[in-house]
Amino acid sequence: MSNIFPTILSGGSGTRLWPLSRKHYPKQFLRLTSSYTMLQETALRLTGFNKPIAVCNESHRFILAEQLHEIGQNPTSIILEPVARNTAPAIALSAFKALEQTRDAILVVLAADHVIEDKDAFQNSVERAAEYAEQGKIVTFGIVPNAPETGFGYIQAEKGDSSALKIKRFVEKPNKSKAQEYLDSGDFFWNSGMFVMKASIYLEELKKFNSKMYDSALKAYSNATSDLDFVRVAKQDFELCPDDSIDYAVMEHTQLGVVLPISVGWNDVGSFSSLWEVLPKDENNNVKLGDIQSIDSNNCLVQSENQFVATIGVDDLIVIGTKDSILVANKDRVQDVKQVVEHLKGKNRKEHLLHREVHRPWGKYDSVDTGNRYQVKRITVKPGASLSKQMHHHRAEHWIVVSGTAIVEINDKQTLLSENQSIYIPLGATHRLTNPGKLKLELIEVQSGSYLGEDDIVRFEDNYSRS
Template sequence: MLIPVIMAGGTGSRLWPLSRELYPKQFLTVTGELSMLQQTVARLSGIEHQAPLLICNEEHRFIAAEQLRLGGFEHSGIILEPVGRNTAPAIALAALQALKTAKQDEDPVLLVLAADHLIEDTAAFQSSVEKALPFALDGKLVTFGIVPTSPETGYGYINAGEAKGAAFSVNQFVEKPDLGTAQRYLDSGDYYWNSGMFLFKASRYIEELKIHHPEIIAACVNAMSETNSDMGFIRVDKAAFELCPDDSIDYAVMEKSADVMVVPMDAGWSDVGSWSALWDVSVKDENNNVTKGDVISIDSSNGYFYSENKLIATVGIDNIVVVETKDAILVANKDRVQDVKKIVNHLKQAGRTEHKIHREVYRPWGKYDSLDFGDRDQVKRITVKPGAKLSIQMHHHRAEHWIVVSGTAKVTNGDKTFLVTENESTYIPLGQIHALENPGVLPLELIEVQTGSYLGEDDIVRFDDKYGRV
C-alpha cells in the first residue's frame, strides 16, 4: 500500500511578491495550467497508490483543500500543523496517521514529496519511484538523488557509494558547497542533488526516529493521541506539538541511519527556489525572455517579466526580473534574486503587510480584493461562490455598505433576512449581527464600503461558521 505524503508547508519568500506567507509558492501557477501543488498530485497518475495525505499549515488549509477540489483530486486527509516544526515531525505525523488508518497487519509505504517542486519528465519520475519501491519494502529508507546538470551551489548533495542494483548506498550527505567544490562533485559523477523526496515504510521511519531522535516521535505520538477531524482536516493537539523539537528529516534521521539508499532521478527537477530558477525552467521567446501577462518588450533580453494587473514595458534592458502584482513591483538583476528574501525581512521589520498577504485574498467561501484605503474607509470587491456563506458575525468598530454588482445575495441583518439583487444595496450598522450568503448557481459579486475607526480583519466576532473558524 503506497501512500503519497505531500508536504505543503513553507512560505517561499524568494518568489516574493507572488509568494506571500498566506499564499506561498506551492499554491502558485508558475508553469502550465496547474498550481505546483496540483502538479505534484497529478504526476502520481500512473502509479498505483492510495489517496495522498497532505500536510500544511493551519492558515493554508482552505487554499489547499480548494486546489485539490478544483483539480478533481481525492485525498485521505489534510494534516494541519498548528506551528511549524520542520520536516522530520511533519513526516512523523503522516506516518502515525497512515498506520492509524491502515488495515490490520498492513505497513504503508510512504512516498514523501514536496508540493513546491517542478518535474518536467513525469515518466522518469515514476520510473525512479518504481525502482525504489523494492528497497523500501525491504526496510530501507530511500532518498531520491537528482542527477546534477551544473555545479549548483544552492542545493545539498548526496555522495553515492556502492551500487546495489538500481540504488546506491550513501556515503554522506553534504551541505551546500561553494562553486569550486560543486564543480568537483559534478566532475566526479558520484554526487547527486538532494531532492528532499523519500520512500520508506511508515513503521521503519518511526523506528529510526525512536533511535536517533526519540524526542520528536514522543511529541508527535502525544500530538496524534487527541486528533479532531472535520471537513477532511486532521487537527493535532497544539500544546503537545509545540513541545516537539524543530529538525529536518535529513538531520534527524537520514544522515544518521545505516539503512539509507539513494535512487538516481533524471527527470528535469527544480525546486524553483528563485526567480532565476523559474526563468531556467520556463519557455522563452526569441530574445531569451520569459513573459507572463501584459508585457511589451523592446530590445530587451534574458529577462523574466510577469504582469498580474498592469502593462509592463521594457526598453533596452538585459538580465532583469520585473514582477508586478496588485500591491507590489519587484525589479531585480537576475544574478541577485537570491537576495529577494532581504526585502521580505525588511517588510517584516517595518511592520508592513506586503510579505504576508496579497491585496486579493482567498477565503473558503470565495475571495475579496481591497481596492482602496483611507484613514476611516476601505473599499473591497467581494466574490462569493455559489452556495457559499460567510460566518454569522459582527464588528465593533466599523459599519458596512454592500452594493450587489451581479448575482443575488441572501443577507441576514439583525433579526431580518432578505434578498439583495443586482444594482441594489443594503447597510450593516456598527455592532449589528449579520451574514452574507450566495443562494444562486452563479458567483455573487458585490462592492463593500467599510467606514469606521478601525478596519482591520481582526475586528470580527464570529457566532457561527460552517468552516470551523469560530
C-alpha cells in the same frame, strides 16, 4: 501498488518568490509553470496510487483542500500542523495516518512546490524505489546534476553496482568551486528532499535516533481531533517536537538510507532564476507573462498581474508586478529577495503576508482602495456559500450587489438583494452574507470607521470552524 501513499508536505513559505508568493498564499498554491498550481501538479504526478496524505499549515487548510478537490484528488487525509516543526515531525504524522490504512504502508514523500518535467520517468523511479522500500530501505532521490549549482544541498554516494547506492554523507549548499568539484567527481547528487520508505521503518528509525520527536509526534497524533475534513493534531504536544529536518533527524544516522539517482527534469523553483529556467522563452531568451513588450532586452523574466510593462535595452533582469507590489532585480541577486521580506516584516507591513486579493473558504475579496477611515473591497462569494455570522466594533459597511443574488441577515432580519441593489450594515449590528444562487455573487463593500483591520471581527457562527 495498493500500499503506496503519496505524502505531500505543504509547509513552505517561498519567500524568495515574493511578491508572487506570500506567507498566507505561498508558491505551492500558485500557477507558476502550467495551468495547474504547483500543489496540483504534485498530486497529479502520482495518480496511480492511493489518494494523497497532505500535511499543511492550519491557515492554508481551505486553499489546499479546494485545490485538490478541483482536480479530483480528494485526499486520504489533510493533517494540520499547529506550529511549523520542519519535515521530520510532519512525515511522522503522515506515517501514523498511513499505518491506520495498512501495516505495509509505503510513503512517497514529496514537497508541494517542485517541478518535475518527465512524469513517466518519475513514476518509474517511484516504483523502483518502492521495491527497495519493501526490503526495508529508506530511499531518497538524488538528482543527477548538470551544473555546479550552489542553491541545492548535495548527497555523496558510495560506489556500488546497485541502482540505489549507499549514502556516504549529506553536505550543505556549496560555493561555486566546491560545487564544480562535486559535479566533476560523479558521486554527488542534488538533494531533492523526496523519500520513499515504509511508514513503520521510518518510525522505528525516528524512535531510535530522536525519541523525543517520536514521542511528541505520537502523542500529538493520538490526541488529534477531527475538524470538518481535517485532522487537527494536539498543539501542546506537537510544540514539544524538535524543529528538525528528516536529513538531520534520521538520514544522517540511519544505516538503511540509500540514494537512487534520477534524471527527471527536477527543479525546486526556489528563486526567480530557477523559474526563468523552466518556463518557455522568446527568441531573445525572455520569459514574458502578462501584457509585456520587450525591446532590445535579453534573458529577462517579466511578469505583470494587471498592468502593461515595457522593457527597453535591459539584460538579465527580473521584473515582477502584482496588484500591490513591484520587484526589480538582477538575475544574479534573486537569492536576496528574502531581504525584502524581512524588511516588510520589520516594518509591520502586510505585503509579505497577503496579496491584495485574499482567498477565503467562501470565496475571495480584493481590497480595491484604502484611505483614512474607509476601505473598498470587491467580494466574490461561491454558490451556496456563506460568510460567518459576525459583527464589528469599529466599522459600518455598505454592500452593493454587482451580479448574482444575496441573502443579507442583519440582526436576524433577512433581505434578498439582486443586481444593483444595496444595503447598509450599521456599526455593531450582527450580520451575515449568503449566496443562495448557482452563480457567483459579486458585490462591492464600502467600509467606514475608526479601525478597518481584519481582526475587528466577532464571529458567532461559522461554517468553516474559524474562531
